[in-house]
Amino acid sequence: GAYYVSILTEYEKEIVQKEIESIVGLDFAMAELYVSSEDEKANYPRYYRQMLARLAKEQRILSRRTKGSSRWNKQRMVVAKLQEKVANQRKNFLHHKSKSLAVSFDAVIIEDLNMKGMSQALRFGKSVHDNGWGMFTSFLDYKLKEQGKRLIKIDKWFPSTKMCSSCGDQKEMPLSERVYSCSCGSVLDRDYNSALNIKNEGLRLLANE
Incomplete structure (x- = not known):
């Protein structure tokens, strides 16, 4: 017991909080996992998508078989x-994705999403859970902490989707609209615009600490 405790405290001593210089905002995206404020999509690899399609096919075959039969x-x-x-x-x-982010950035800003509630409210069902956002953010959290870096969660009610990342104006954005175009002349991909807003809100929170 004592041996374990001493290792833990040794380990905790080693972590020096890094000064935050590089920051990225991530917007949760159904198909890609996330879109970042650097305009990068996480994009699940093709082999994974193919495997998902194969799984769906095999599950359909299973549903047609008589339950309990050989x-x-x-x-x-x-x-x-x-x-x-x-x-x-x-x-x-x-x-792999969380590691590359933790290496590249000192702070990662995300929305504090309730995935369970989201999948029920929007009837996304399995796809949200399969997406692995929760697993991804916990990997990200400890990989950043190990290096004295930070995962910052902003309020889930923050209007990241409705706000223009250029001028701050807000408007309603139905799910079907994939492009954010503002009267100020800014025209951006919807998720990229959100990611920029998430990053800016993170910067604001950091400045007020």
Whole structure:
């Protein structure tokens, strides 16, 4: 017991808070995981998307089989193996993405999203959970902390989607609108505009600390 405690305190002593110079804002995106304020999309790799499509196909076959039959059991094993593969691929991808962000930036700003509530309210269902945003943000959090860097969460009610990142004006943005065009002349991809707003709000919070 004592040995473990001493390691922990040693470890905690090593972490020096880094001065925040480089900052990125991330906007959660259904298909890409996120769009950043650098206008970078996380984009799930093709092999992962192909694997998801294969899994859906095998699950359809399973649903057509008679539950409890030997063919159903066989198919259930096929589905379980694929599910495990998909989960591992996603985990590796999320580790890889969170690591590259933690190396490149001193602070990462995200919205404090309630994924469960979102998937229920918007009926996104599985896709939001499969997206792995929660897993991704916890990986990001500890990878940043290890280097004395920070993950900053802004209020989930902050109007990142409605606001123009150039002039600060606000307007309603239905989900179908993919481009934010403002009367000030600014025309941006919807998620990129949100990511810029998230970054700016993070900067404001940091300035007020």
